[in-house]
Amino acid sequence: MTVLLLKSAQLADGSLFDIEITDQVITAMAPNLSASELTQQIDCSGLIVLPGFVDLHTHLREPGFEQSETVLTASRSAAAGGFTAVHAMANTSPVADTAGVVEQVQALGLAAGFVDVVPIGAVTVGLEGLRLAEIGAMANSKAKVRVFSDDGKCVFDPVLMRHALEYVKAFDGVVAQHAQEPRLTEGAQMHEGEVSANLGLTGWPAVAEEAIIARDVLLAEHVGSRLHICHLSTAGSVEIIRWAKARGVQVTAEVTPHHLLLTDELARTYDPVFKVNPPLRTQADVLALREALIDGTIDIIATDHAPHPTESKDCEWASAAFGMIGLETAASVAIDVLIKSEKSNWQRLTEVLSVNPAKIGRLTEQGQSIRVGSVANLVAIDPNASTVVGQTQSKSENNPFKGLELPGKVVHTIYRGYATLLNGKVAEAGRI
Amino acid sequence: MSQLRHLLSAGDLDRASAIAILDTAEEMSSVNHRDIKKLPTLRGKTIVNLFFEDSTRTRISFELAEKRLSADVINFSAKGSSVSKGESLKDTAQTLEAMGADAVVIRHWASGAANVLAHSGWINGSIINAGDGTHEHPTQALLDAFTMRKRIYGDDSKGRDLVGQKVMIVGDVLHSRVARSNVKLLATLGAEVHLVAPPTLLPVKLETWGVSVHFDLDTALRQVQPDSVMMLRVQAERMNAAFFPSEREYSRLWGFNSERLAMLKPHALLMHPGPMNRGLEITASAADSPNSTILEQVANGVSVRMAVLFHLLSGDKESK
Incomplete structure (x- = not known):
C-alpha cells in the first residue's frame, strides 16, 4: 500500500x-x-490541482513508425504535459482496424505505465474509406474502443459516413471526423489566402473543412448519432457547430493548441515545422476559435500530437510531412486562452482538458471531480510560472512553439x- | 545600394537596388556586343547551376552570363526522385558546400526551395532563385523591366524607373512565378499593373496586391491602353484540370492575336517569358510582330543575369 x-x-x-x-x-x-x-x-x-488531462487526439506512431515516437516516449511526454490519458489515433502500421492491433496498443500503454493509452479504432479498413472496419470487434475487445476515426483522412463517402454514424450507436461509440473535402485539397500545402497567394503554395481552403462539417452535422441529426469533429480550424466551422448545437445535434468539437495560437503568417519562413493539417489559419480564425472555446461551442482542446523525424521536416515545404508535436505545451496554451486572457476560469480549463474529453471517450476513471x-x-x-519551450520528452522535435x-x-x-x-x-x- | 547576399524574391529589391542592377545590366549589354564577350570579374569564383526541374533556356542563360564573367561553372541537374525529394535538396546542398561553391543558382519544382537553401545553414554561398515552383522568378522580372526600359528610353535608360508605365499581365497568374515576381518588381519601379485572367487562374485575396484585375481582355485593352502586355504561358497540365473549358475558348478570350494587336498603341510592347504555346496564348502573327520583344527578352536575360551575379559576388568579401 x-x-x-x-x-x-x-x-x-x-x-x-x-x-x-x-x-x-x-x-x-x-x-x-x-x-x-x-x-x-x-x-x-x-x-x-486539477483532474489529470485527457487528450482525445494523439499520434503515438507505434506500431510501425517507431523512428518518430513510441508509446513509451509519447507517454512520458504526456505525463510531462499533465495528461493521465491519451487517445491513440489509428493511422499506425498496421492500421488499428482490428481487435488485435487496438489490444496491442493498449498493452504497450499499460507496459509503459505513464498514462492510460486509449486506442481509437479506424472507421474503415486500412483507412481507405471503402468499407467499414470491424468496429464491433474493437468495441468488444479488451481495449473497449469507443472512439472511431480515420484521422489523417476524411471519411468522405457520404453513405459510408452515414453507416459509420449509425453503426457505432450499437456500442455507444462516436465517429471522430477529420473534415477535409479531398478534391478541394488536392496537393494542398497551407491555408488558402493572402499568404498562400504570395508564397505560391497550393491552398487548403476553409470551405473544404466547412463543407464536410456541414454535411456531417446534418447526417448526425438525421440518424441521431454522436459525432465528434477533430481539429476545428476556421471561423466558419465554429459557426456551423454553433448552429448545429442550437438545433440539438449531438456534436462535439475539438481545437488544437496550435490553431489557438499560431497563424499562416508563419509559413512565410517556408520552415516546414509550421506545416500541419488542417493548416494554420488567419488571425481572425484564431480569435473565433478562442472565443468558441470560451463560450462552449468548442468542447475540448486536443493536441493532435504528431511527431515526425528530422528528415521529414528538414527539407523544402512541399516535401515535408504534415504535423507538429504538442503534448507538453497544451496546458500553457489553454492557460493563455482561458486564464491569462481573464475571459474564463480554471473550471472551464478543467472541462476542456479533462472532463469533456473523458466524457466523449466514455472513460469513467478519467476526468472525475476531485473528491474522496x-x-x-x-x-x-x-x-x-512561465516556460520557455525547449527540450521535450518526445522522440521528435517538430515543435512549432520552440x-x-x-x-x-x-x-x-x-x-x-x-x-x-x-x-x-x-x-x-x-x-x- | 545595400549589399545583397541572395536573390530569392523580387521583393528583396528596393528601388535603388533594382535600378542599380538594371544599370549594371546596361554595361553588361555593351560587353555582349563586343568581339570578345568576356570580363574577368568573377575569375576564381565557382558557380553551380542546380536544376531540379528541366529548363534549358534559363539554364543556358545563366551559364552564358557566368562564363562571360569568367566564373567556373558547374551544371548540376538533379531531378529529385519522388521517394527522397527532401533529402536530395539537403544532401545536394551540403555536397556543393563541401566543394566550395560561391554561389548556387537554383531552379526547383517546390515553392520556397531557394528560401530553404538560403536559410537552412546547409550552405554558405549566395543563392539565386532561378524559379521556385509557383512562387517567384526574380531574374525574369528584372529582364522584363530591363526590356521595357530599353524599348522606352533607349540609350537614355540608365537611372530610370517605370513610373507612368501601364503593364498588363495576361493569363495563368495563379500558377505563375513570372507574374508574382513581376507584380512585385513593377510596383517597386512605380508601374501601374493590370492582371487579366479567367477567374479560375487568379489567386484569392488579390486585393492586397495593389493591382487592377480584369476578366475581359478586350475591354481591358480598350480601357487601359497599356504600354506593355505580358502574356503568360499556359501549362499543359492546366488544360485537363477544369480551369477553363477548352483551349479554343481560352485562346478566343485570353489569347493574343492580330485583332488585339491592332488595339494596342503603336509602340506598345508585347512580351512573353517563353517558351510560347503558339496558337494558344499567342498567335504567330502577334509573336512575330514589331511590337513583340520576345527575342530581346532572351538577349537581355544574359545581361541582367550577369548584373545580378556581379552585384551578389563581386562586392565586399566580408560576408564570406
Missing part, C-alpha cells in the same frame, strides 16, 4: 485542501491532513496514484 499526501492543493474553485491518496484512489480530503511516517508528501502550495472515492488522476500547475515563452508550468502529474511527474521531472519508470 502506498500513500501520497498532496499538501495545500488549491482546486479550480479556489478552495484549499490536503489530498490523501491510497494506492489509486483519493481516500481523504480536508484543509489539514496529518501524514503518517510512511506517507510521501508532495508540496502543492501555490499550485492549482475518485481515481487519483491529478495534475498540479504553477499558474504564475523558443516561445508560454504561461504556466505543469509541476506534478499523478497517474492512478503514482507520480509520473514530480517537481517538473518525469519519473524514471512508469507505474507497475
Whole structure:
C-alpha cells in the first residue's frame, strides 16, 4: 500500500485542501491532513490541482513508425504535459482496424505505465474509406474502443459516413471526423489566402473543412448519432457547430493548441515545422476559435500530437510531412486562452482538458471531480510560472512553439496514484 | 545600394537596388556586343547551376552570363526522385558546400526551395532563385523591366524607373512565378499593373496586391491602353484540370492575336517569358510582330543575369 499526501492543493474553485491518496484512489480530503511516517508528501502550495488531462487526439506512431515516437516516449511526454490519458489515433502500421492491433496498443500503454493509452479504432479498413472496419470487434475487445476515426483522412463517402454514424450507436461509440473535402485539397500545402497567394503554395481552403462539417452535422441529426469533429480550424466551422448545437445535434468539437495560437503568417519562413493539417489559419480564425472555446461551442482542446523525424521536416515545404508535436505545451496554451486572457476560469480549463474529453471517450476513471472515492488522476500547475519551450520528452522535435515563452508550468502529474511527474521531472519508470 | 547576399524574391529589391542592377545590366549589354564577350570579374569564383526541374533556356542563360564573367561553372541537374525529394535538396546542398561553391543558382519544382537553401545553414554561398515552383522568378522580372526600359528610353535608360508605365499581365497568374515576381518588381519601379485572367487562374485575396484585375481582355485593352502586355504561358497540365473549358475558348478570350494587336498603341510592347504555346496564348502573327520583344527578352536575360551575379559576388568579401 502506498500513500501520497498532496499538501495545500488549491482546486479550480479556489478552495484549499490536503489530498490523501491510497494506492489509486483519493481516500481523504480536508484543509489539514496529518501524514503518517510512511506517507510521501508532495508540496502543492501555490499550485492549482486539477483532474489529470485527457487528450482525445494523439499520434503515438507505434506500431510501425517507431523512428518518430513510441508509446513509451509519447507517454512520458504526456505525463510531462499533465495528461493521465491519451487517445491513440489509428493511422499506425498496421492500421488499428482490428481487435488485435487496438489490444496491442493498449498493452504497450499499460507496459509503459505513464498514462492510460486509449486506442481509437479506424472507421474503415486500412483507412481507405471503402468499407467499414470491424468496429464491433474493437468495441468488444479488451481495449473497449469507443472512439472511431480515420484521422489523417476524411471519411468522405457520404453513405459510408452515414453507416459509420449509425453503426457505432450499437456500442455507444462516436465517429471522430477529420473534415477535409479531398478534391478541394488536392496537393494542398497551407491555408488558402493572402499568404498562400504570395508564397505560391497550393491552398487548403476553409470551405473544404466547412463543407464536410456541414454535411456531417446534418447526417448526425438525421440518424441521431454522436459525432465528434477533430481539429476545428476556421471561423466558419465554429459557426456551423454553433448552429448545429442550437438545433440539438449531438456534436462535439475539438481545437488544437496550435490553431489557438499560431497563424499562416508563419509559413512565410517556408520552415516546414509550421506545416500541419488542417493548416494554420488567419488571425481572425484564431480569435473565433478562442472565443468558441470560451463560450462552449468548442468542447475540448486536443493536441493532435504528431511527431515526425528530422528528415521529414528538414527539407523544402512541399516535401515535408504534415504535423507538429504538442503534448507538453497544451496546458500553457489553454492557460493563455482561458486564464491569462481573464475571459474564463480554471473550471472551464478543467472541462476542456479533462472532463469533456473523458466524457466523449466514455472513460469513467478519467476526468472525475476531485473528491474522496475518485481515481487519483491529478495534475498540479504553477499558474504564475512561465516556460520557455525547449527540450521535450518526445522522440521528435517538430515543435512549432520552440523558443516561445508560454504561461504556466505543469509541476506534478499523478497517474492512478503514482507520480509520473514530480517537481517538473518525469519519473524514471512508469507505474507497475 | 545595400549589399545583397541572395536573390530569392523580387521583393528583396528596393528601388535603388533594382535600378542599380538594371544599370549594371546596361554595361553588361555593351560587353555582349563586343568581339570578345568576356570580363574577368568573377575569375576564381565557382558557380553551380542546380536544376531540379528541366529548363534549358534559363539554364543556358545563366551559364552564358557566368562564363562571360569568367566564373567556373558547374551544371548540376538533379531531378529529385519522388521517394527522397527532401533529402536530395539537403544532401545536394551540403555536397556543393563541401566543394566550395560561391554561389548556387537554383531552379526547383517546390515553392520556397531557394528560401530553404538560403536559410537552412546547409550552405554558405549566395543563392539565386532561378524559379521556385509557383512562387517567384526574380531574374525574369528584372529582364522584363530591363526590356521595357530599353524599348522606352533607349540609350537614355540608365537611372530610370517605370513610373507612368501601364503593364498588363495576361493569363495563368495563379500558377505563375513570372507574374508574382513581376507584380512585385513593377510596383517597386512605380508601374501601374493590370492582371487579366479567367477567374479560375487568379489567386484569392488579390486585393492586397495593389493591382487592377480584369476578366475581359478586350475591354481591358480598350480601357487601359497599356504600354506593355505580358502574356503568360499556359501549362499543359492546366488544360485537363477544369480551369477553363477548352483551349479554343481560352485562346478566343485570353489569347493574343492580330485583332488585339491592332488595339494596342503603336509602340506598345508585347512580351512573353517563353517558351510560347503558339496558337494558344499567342498567335504567330502577334509573336512575330514589331511590337513583340520576345527575342530581346532572351538577349537581355544574359545581361541582367550577369548584373545580378556581379552585384551578389563581386562586392565586399566580408560576408564570406
